[in-house]
Amino acid sequence: MKTTYRFEIYPNQHQSTEMSLSEMKMTEWFFKYCNIKFDKLFKVNYFLLESNEPIAGIDDFAKTILTDSVTEVLFSSESKNMDLVSYLAKRGFTEPVLCDISFKPGVTDNSAHAVLEAFKLIPDLKKYELNVASGECYFMQSADSLTDQAFEKVSYEKIANQLLQKVTIQRREALATNLRMQAPKIIEVVSTPDESTTIDLNIDNSSLLKLNTDNCWALSLDEIHFVREYFKTLDRSPTDVEMEIIAQSWSEHCKHKIFASHIEYSEGELPSHMKKLGNFEVKSLFKTYIRGATEKIKADRNLQWLISIFHDNAGIVRFDKNVDVCIKVETHNSPSALDPYGGALTGILGVNRDILGCGQGAKPIANTNVFCLAEDSFFKENNIKLHPKLKNPDRIAEGVHLGVQDGGNKSGVPTVNGAFVFDKDYVGKPLVFCGTIGVLPQTEHNSSTAEKRQQPGDYIVMSGGKIGKDGIHGATFSSMELNENAPASVVQIGDPITQKRLGDFLIEARKLNLFSSVTDNGAGGLSSSVGEMAGLTNGAIVDLERAPTKYPGLSPFELMVSESQERMTFSVPKEKIHQFLQLSEKRSVLSSVIGEFTNQGQLLVRYNGKVVADLNLHFLHESLRPMQLKAHIDQTSVEQSKKSHWLNGKVKDASASKDAKAQLLELMASPNVRSHEHLVRRYDHEVKAATLVKPFTGSEKIGRHAPTDAGVIWLYPHGGERDNAISVSCGIAPQISQHDAYEMAVWALDEAVRNSVCVGADPAEMVLIDNYCWPDPITSTKNPDGAHKLAQLVRASKAIYDLSVDYGMPFVSGKDSMKNDFMADDVKISVQPTLLVTAMGRVRSLNHITTSEAKTAGDLVYMIGPDQLTDFKKQLGLYKQLHQAISKGFVNSAHDVSEGGLAVSLTEKIMSTTLGLEIETNLDLFKESAGRIVVTINPNQQKEFTSLFATDCTFLGKVTDKAQLTIKNQFSVSNTETLAAYRIKSAGAI
Structure with missing residues (x-):
């Protein structure tokens, strides 16, 4: 009892x-x-x-x-x-x-x-x-x-x-x-049938679609027909386990079917501000514009430092003589909409596991995050009542921030860079981007640590947490729009302490050469991890009853696709299994042998001796035909997309124009400019003692409240060279999508690059990571403007190809998240097409790391860059020249021009110092455009500095010892005023 x-x-x-x-x-x-x-x-x-x-x-x-x-x-x-x-x-x-x-x-x-x-x-x-x-x-x-x-x-x-x-x-x-x-009681989990069932697909289409919805498969009708025809050739019906494995493997979240599709792109007459691309076909956005860009750059530049790209959990580059560096950025949007804390916590822990599962296992050394959110105040000010199924925007913001905070801090990984982006359209589904950088030795045990080495006969070992019902259908659910009937089982809650223990054990086991390969259990759980690893040996046998569970009563399909967190799948040679399990027990990490890798071409899954799934790996991973899609954009579709906006006619008109000083103070307090220091300071920036540039800077006397452009991580404490570091920065500009997705992508990529250039990173040694978050781009009765959204996706992809090729900066990793829509009753809310670009660059000398704040009265102020970014190759030349100036010690500070334009950039350079700026210019102070950086230099080096730049180097004024921004013949504003406006929310709300 x-x-x-x-x-x-x-x-x-x-x-x-x-x-x-x-x-x-x-x-x-x-x-x-x-x-x-x-x-x-x-x-x-x-x-x-x-x-x-x-x-x-x-x-x-x-x-x-x-x-x-x-x-x-x-x-x-x-x-x-x-x-x-x-x-x-x-x-x-x-x-x-x-x-x-x-x-x-x-x-x-x-x-x-x-x-x-x-x-x-x-x-x-x-x-x-x-x-x-x-x-x-x-x-x-x-x-x-x-x-x-x-x-x-x-x-x-x-x-x-x-x-x-x-x-x-x-x-x-x-x-x-x-x-x-x-009568206190711990409630037992209600048991479900512990055996597999057979599913009859020989039914009419409406019944097939009901099966699809009821089981959260997220398959198209054509895909279900394809599965049905395949099993007819086997003269049997699929089991529920097989259908779940297929649905996970073919989900948009895992298979990236839209980026692999064949797209017929066409244009009609476009608004004058939009770049004309013409009519063409794209066989695969990923192969053509992302991997295609990297392959071209690698060949053109003969890049030897690209070690592993696009086929592992993260991209690996060689920016150091001793260690390799890997990077990955993920999204966790749908779970964060349901449970903001748990979704974001799982997001940051999941991308940490991507690093742990990269190559033979890398050590996470830094985190990043970007949140795209709505603000409750906007809806209150405009008297807009949200759908009852939507969570309060501020509660979502508080939850996702706390989730990432707990995940990073409790795992002992510093958070060094990120951003907050606010827009009303993120009220339907927030976007939660989480990134991690890791390091691993270049070789260990006379082999490259970037390579997977599992062999047929190796044991399949699951280590870390136990399996529960949490996270079932996470991959397929994330492949659909969010609706009012979201199942509870899709939500996972991570455990950073368990994962920290697992990560430490993994690195120790790698050093002892106790396993041959490793990957994480993320979307799809064992179905994904074992299914992908089986592709390298051409087969696997899994015995599900051997998998440890949190409680009894899980059915075989739940064991296979559960996304319960803190789990890694290892390939362990049989002669090393005893030592592997001994170390696991010693480090209090639960490890279980659940099967064996084979070379039979099948993924065979058993439960209590009975076969519950027997799938051909070629069918599972290679047989799905690409979708045939049409994308079209013209002036009518552009205008219609604005007219059909869910808030059309509900938003109050903007207030009357103000004088320049008032505009500046209003901008400094606006959601996308103002400080979020009260939140960001809760992240641990210092753990591991290698963060050289943190999120804030400024003078000791005033306090470090001004934003930096990028994080900089010293590699020496992580086994790298003594005088070597890496930068990490981000760029995102979803507000430009409504004008042109091509320009939006250019702005995002260029912002990420120039932010890293600002801190001293070498543009010749810089890599990119792309993360797309898009509204549903497939035309259907409930999504009539799908062709327009798909055209925006094509335009954004073409833009980053054009810019990355001209900049010579390869993509090494990335992710896309489609179906970022909320649908309930008659309400449909779609996010703005959003592209986050993350840049990681090499900083070759710690002596020339540059921060954004002005340093010395008397320094001269220049702006580098054109009024409009149109010549990409010329822009790369400017960044190389600026890097040369930084390397020669000419530049005392550098800060990019982004949200709020030149006025905000100038203000941020001085507001957290005792210095001021005296500026004389006829430039539009509030114009936002890509490609511009404001620098301060020693007047004694003016000639040497300006000689580096043939064009686009504009003198603006000088640094003064009076703590105010003065724009001659326009206005003056004290640092006290601007800092107060900037920190208006520093004591409380999001």
């Missing part, structure tokens, strides 16, 4: 009975979101401990693990040692209401996992079979008369996630009797 104990942790009676600062902020937060005034709000955590038999003295053990004896007390279901109503009365509660929040069955519970480990460390408890669950108690009191249903509704909307958590409401009477303590 199982016994379950409940432990609640409270501040002791000697602690202040006034609301803490965090509790006061929480009440403000509630009021902000739901307009209900809570005059009292108090939160405590609790844990349930389940044992196979009663435990003597359990309260003492629990106090040791769960409480700080100085500041906290434990209320236990075993001793019932506390009068809760009296306790709450001393804190001012007269009519308390309890909102008890706990995880639903099957959801990852990281706090419980940590507490369970702690209990198991106690010698006296080792003989017991223990389980732990965690929860939160919110004690509320409101002057408003609210029903239990109202409290529950508010709780789900504001502090709980209905997909993942359960809310229970209790009033004063129940609290007085300690009802919640009398």
